Structures are given as C-alpha cells and as structure tokens.
Amino acid sequence: MAKRKATAPAKPPLTDMALNLIALRFRALAEPMRLRLLNLLMQGERTVGQLVTESGSGQANVSKHLAVLREAGMVGMRKEGLSTWCFIADPMVNELCEMMCQRLREEMESKAKALS
Amino acid sequence: MAKRKATAPAKPPLTDMALNLIALRFRALAEPMRLRLLNLLMQGERTVGQLVTESGSGQANVSKHLAVLREAGMVGMRKEGLSTWCFIADPMVNELCEMMCQRLREEMESKAKALS
DNA sequence: AAACTACATTCTTATATAGCGATTCAAAAG
DNA sequence: CTTTTGAATCGCTATATAAGAATGTAGTTT
Secondary structure, eight states, X not given: OOOOOTTOOOOOOOOHHHHHHHHHHHHHTSOHHHHHHHHHHTTSOEEHHHHHHHHOSOHHHHXXXXXXXXXXXXXXXXXXXXXXXXXXXXXXXXXXXXXXXXXXXXXXXXXXXXXX | OOOOOTTXXXXXXXXXXXXXXXXXXXXXXXXXXXXXXXXXXXXXOEEHHHHHHHHOSOHHHHHHHHHHHHHTTSEEEEEETTEEEEEEOOTHHHHHHHHHHHHHHHHHHHHHHHTO
C-alpha cells in the first residue's frame, strides 16, 4: 500500500462541523478590541481591571470579550484574591497575529511602492 | 513551575488602524461558507458557477463571499470568456487554516482522552 | 455583621451581515 | 439587433453581536 507523502497537498474537503469550529476560532480574532486585549497580554499577564484601564473600553465590554477569548482557548485566567489575572493560553495566537501583521506590512509596502 | 522564559518578544502595542486592518483579515476567515469556498479552491481553480454548485449555496451569496475574500487579498480572479476563474492568491491562507485545524485536532484529542 | 472591591451577568440599542429572490450587467452566440 | 449565459448588484429579512448602563455576585476588609 502506498504511504501518504507528508508533503502531499491533496487535502480532503472539510466537514460542516469542522468549518464551523474553525470559523468560531477565527471569529474570536476578528474584532479589534479583542486583538487589542491580546496585544496587551502579549506584554505579560494583566488583571481584568488593568485591561479595562489600558484598553480604554468599559468593564462589561472587556469582561465579555475576555469570555469569548477564553472559550476559544486563547486566553487563560486564574483568580488571585479579588483580582483575575489573564494570560495568553495558546502560543498560536502570537503566531497568527505575527503572520497577519507581516503579510499586511508586505502588502502596504508594495502598494506604497506602486504609488511612488 | 517553570521560570518565566527570557524569550519575551517585547512587541510594541499596535495602533487602532493596525488592529482594524488585522481584524478585517481575520473576519474574512470567520465564516463557514467562506472557509468552504477556500477549501474548495485549495483543490484547484474553480469558476464561480462551479463554486455555487459545489458549495450548495446560492449564486448571489457565493458572489458576495468571493468579493469579501478578494478584498482581503485571499482570492484572485481572472475572467475567461463568460466565466470567472477563482484561485487562492495568498498562500498564507493555507498556513492559517492548517494551523487552526492542527490546533483543533490537538484539543479535541486531548478532551477525548480526558473522557476515556 | 456591613461596606467595599473586582468581575460577571443581564438588558437594551444600534449596527453589521448572511442568505434569499429579483434585477442588472457584460460577454458571447444566434 | 436579440437572446442566452455567467456573474455582480440591489432590496429585503432575520440573526448576531459590540457597546453601555444597571444589576448581581463572590471575595475582602473593617
């Protein structure tokens, strides 16, 4: 029997459920405020209150966004006294954002060059 | 208990504009139907009509989703006679989806193991 | 015990968009 | 020209959700 090449690009079509799960994850990254929270957490752990202050958004809003990120497995939380400390729980988040930023930089520079 | 890694990447906070641009890109990937279209295109070029047939969605809907993917720079199109051929214009799309799928597999297997 | 603190939750409003049908547009054929 | 075909666009409805205000809640202090 032929063994499947590891580099074989022939990918099977994804099921509806898989598509929904993947879309759910990407949706967690599809809001500027959530990206801002992740961006702040990339500098280190923060309490919810600190994120409220530094994000400039309201407390209820930050709490809800953090819930979305937590359900997506991207942010973790641990309670310590009255405060809740948040941290990035999935290093993939950094990679994804890094890739996207890099790609955007390339495109913008390309467009800028086209205008010069 | 691991000591905090010295690999702290110390990234500067992103601007509002950057966050909006990044969110816009992720939003393009945040819908199951668009992921399905991308998944079909991963197998090779398709006309819009073929995508309508294979996706099982309506023509207007597919057309609008393709417009979103095109504006996000993820899908390219070339007209040939009456037909419009679509293709993946940014290999990053494959990487992003691959990463996400891999991550989901890991989590699901982990959870499955936790239940056994 | 009461009062306070840090978050979470609920409720509401405003906005965005997925999906559908109908229409329009553009290229090709008759 | 007219018709046909492939795709884009418009109008519409239903649904999702971001954001703020008010309230609830659990842990802390006094």
